[in-house]
Amino acid sequence: MFISHVRKDKRFSKLKNLCELSVLMVETRKNEQYYIVYKILKLVLILPVATASVERVFSSMKYVKNSLRNKMGDEYLNDCLVTFVEREFFRQVKDEDVINLFRKGDRKVIL
DSSP, X not given: OHHHHHHHOGGGGGOOSHHHHHHHHHHTTHXXXXXXXXXXXXXXXXXXXXXXXXXXXXXXXXXXXXXXXXXXXXXXXXXXXXXXXXXXXXXXXOHHHHHHHHHXXXXXXXX
């Protein structure tokens, strides 16, 4: 059904990739009529990004765990991984902002 409708619509004949297909499906509101096809299309477009992110985290975990010799709990490991993986973001954070955040926070710190 989907294939026959798409073949009849000339706008779909000029598409070059899956990204253009997903955009045109939304523009023509075919994503509502063929929601399962649209959902599969979204998953296909998202999968490479998700896979790369997971591989990046596991690669980072190898460096973090080696440098700390496996002497850490899960929560501390997670904190270290977040700062390692998102280091570009953390480079933009000013030291003064972190210090002020700790000054304003609760004095009781659980280590």
